[in-house]
Amino acid sequence: DLIFNNTSGKLPVEYSEVSIKRRLYRNGDSEYLLNNNSVRLKEIRELFMDTGIGIDGYSIIGQGRIEDIISAKSDIRRKIIEEAAGIVKFKTRKDESLKKLQKTEENILRINDIISEIEKRIDPLRKQKEDAEIYIRLKEDLKSYELNLFSREYEKNNELLSTLQNHLMSKQSExxxxxxxxxxxxxxxxxxxxxxxxxxxxxxxxxxxxxxxxxxxxxxxxxxxxxxxxxxxxxxxxxxxxxxxxxxxxxxxxxxxxxxxxxxxxxxxxxxxxxxxxxxxxxxxxxxxxxxxxxxxxxxxxxxxxxxxxxxxxxxxxxxxxxxxxxxxxxxxxxxxxxxxxxxxxxxxxxxxxxxxxxxxxxxxxxxxxxxxxxxxxxxxxxKYSKQNEACVLLDKNLQREQNQINEKTSKMEFLVRMQNSYDGYYKSVQNLMLASKSDKSLGEEIIGVVAELIETQEEYENALEVALGSAMQNI
CATH class of the missing domain: 1.10.287 (Helix Hairpins)
Incomplete structure (x- = not known):
């Protein structure tokens, strides 16, 4: 258990005293508690970002650790310096945003593929829907005709049956x-x-x-x-x-x-x-x-x-x-x-x-x-009607599911596009400048774009490029 005094409000929580607990079970699972409330490890890490109490924090340095920091590689020293500067949280958010953006782009590609596939299937589905509607309408007409025919035949047979029964009763009485x-x-x-x-x-x-x-x-x-x-x-x-x-x-x-x-x-x-x-x-x-x-x-x-x-x-x-x-x-x-x-x-x-x-x-x-x-x-x-009705219901469900997926993908795509257009995850100054360039044509002509949007590389080099550039990814 770790207990921290948070009377200064350094940690962004409303508690004056923060208690961190970890429970380790025999099956290897772990449970993390924040003031006896179950939380994720990610939330605990985000809580202690830029406080110097992280995994590689500088607040507590062990023996021989300074020499390791001095002789460490530049990227390791950079992480320590960034944490001391208080930008680890933003960088982490940036990384998460970039990952989200990458996933969003991947999702957009997948959505586009799905949309193209669905667009290919729209005409056959529309034709199937029209055929199904025609079939349902004809089925209803056939059902009504058959019910009318059956009711007429049933009434006729009942009348004939009653006549035969009366005749039979009269003959039996005779x-x-x-x-x-x-x-x-x-x-x-x-x-x-x-x-x-x-x-x-x-x-x-x-x-x-x-x-x-x-x-x-x-x-x-x-x-x-x-x-x-x-x-x-x-x-x-x-x-x-x-x-x-x-x-x-x-x-x-x-x-x-x-x-x-x-x-x-x-x-x-x-x-x-x-x-x-x-x-x-x-x-x-x-x-x-x-x-x-x-x-x-x-x-x-x-x-x-x-x-x-x-x-x-x-x-x-x-x-x-x-x-x-x-x-x-x-x-x-x-x-x-x-x-x-x-x-x-x-x-x-x-x-x-x-x-x-x-x-x-x-x-x-x-x-x-x-x-x-x-x-x-x-x-x-x-x-037969029940089976066909079930098939129509299943087809409607599939169509509704496809439509829901399309709507969901479209909403996600619109959300990602809005995030991309609003430059969500960028520094506030970069975000304001890029939004102003869109409204001001003269300013927009002077700006080409953000480095993160302009640089393209292979997927295997993306992490290396992000580490090398760092916050320069948001340069205009």
Missing amino acids: LETNKKRLESNKLEFEQIIDELRDIDNKKNSLDEIQDQMNSEYLEKESAIKLEESRSNLFSGEKQKLEHSLIDKETTKSKLLSKSQLLLGQIAWKEGELELKNQQLISNELHLKEYLADNTQMQDAIDKKKTDVFEKYNQQTDLKGRINTIDSLIANSMDRISNLQSEIEDQNIQLRTLLQKIALLTEELESKEQKVQANNDRIGELKN
């Missing part, structure tokens, strides 16, 4: 309706089949009843015929008895007529007559029994006839019912055939609807594929 009708027809058909089965069962039962009634009718008819034959037989016997009675009456009348003649024979005949009377009474009883039996037989015959008539009426009713059932069966068969034809028609319509639905589904899939293709194409166009 299909559901037809299915329901088919189910109802199937149920009705099954009901009719059940009714036909019931009718067949009833018909079979009626046939059985009719067969039974026919058999009963035949039995009754045979019984009636038997009773009629028996009745006829009883009628013959009755007629015989009536004839016999008539004969008996006739005989009786004859006997009565002959009774007077045969009074004598009456007593003899009374027993026989009594016997005959008893026989007659017995015959009359038999006759009455026969007549009663005949009446019962007649009643039975009448009853049988009534039963036969009722059976006949029942048979007639059964025949009518059978005919009605036959007509119902015929109507049911006709209805079944009609239902079968309707079912066939419904099946045909159903197959047609299924075919239409398949076609509509294929068309819908085709439209969806077209929409997907359009979406893919839009995606590709968007990617």
Whole structure:
């Protein structure tokens, strides 16, 4: 650490005490501190210029150093004398200005090369810019056209899709309706089949009843015929008895007529007559029994006839019912055939609807594929547009960077030209005289220029020439 008293203000800092520190790290790096503020070594050197405390300062001279100064070369002695004279700072600034000027000239040359190169590239870049602007404009137009086309196709496809969906929904509703009708027809058909089965069962039962009634009718008819034959037989016997009675009456009348003649024979005949009377009474009883039996037989015959008539009426009713059932069966068969034809028609319509639905589904899939293709194409166009937009942005950035470089180089060149024109870095008297020569033509005609501007040499001899001339570089 070095600490200097700066109460006199010799050092151009605002501190009354100046502390210089150096920190050396293991990796070889150094850090310089001025009053604990990090600074550069160059700033410390500039601070101690013209104070005699520099690297080769004269304030502290070691043993044997005077002999080295006396026997040293002229350039070394010159440095010591210049430092003692207090011009090292200005010379250092001059050297730095000259280096800056040299770098500026080099930069100007490079800027000129860059400008020439950029000027060569300006026309192609301008053409590229115009082409890019035309491309961007055409791209925007194409994008708007494609978006309009896509929106129209999208709306059209949406309308077609909605139409197809509505048509499909209507067809599906019709299909559901037809299915329901088919189910109802199937149920009705099954009901009719059940009714036909019931009718067949009833018909079979009626046939059985009719067969039974026919058999009963035949039995009754045979019984009636038997009773009629028996009745006829009883009628013959009755007629015989009536004839016999008539004969008996006739005989009786004859006997009565002959009774007077045969009074004598009456007593003899009374027993026989009594016997005959008893026989007659017995015959009359038999006759009455026969007549009663005949009446019962007649009643039975009448009853049988009534039963036969009722059976006949029942048979007639059964025949009518059978005919009605036959007509119902015929109507049911006709209805079944009609239902079968309707079912066939419904099946045909159903197959047609299924075919239409398949076609509509294929068309819908085709439209969806077209929409997907359009979406893919839009995606590709968007990617292409994004890439081209990125290329245009990159081109604009490059153009802007080139323009910024041109502006920067131009500003640097203008700054260096201003420095050169204002003779910045020269002594104040030289600077004022050279600026006055530019405004005063008569004075400007008498002045050729500064030695530093007039002398030209090779680069390897520039340092030697600067050391040899020293401050004479600013001579006019």
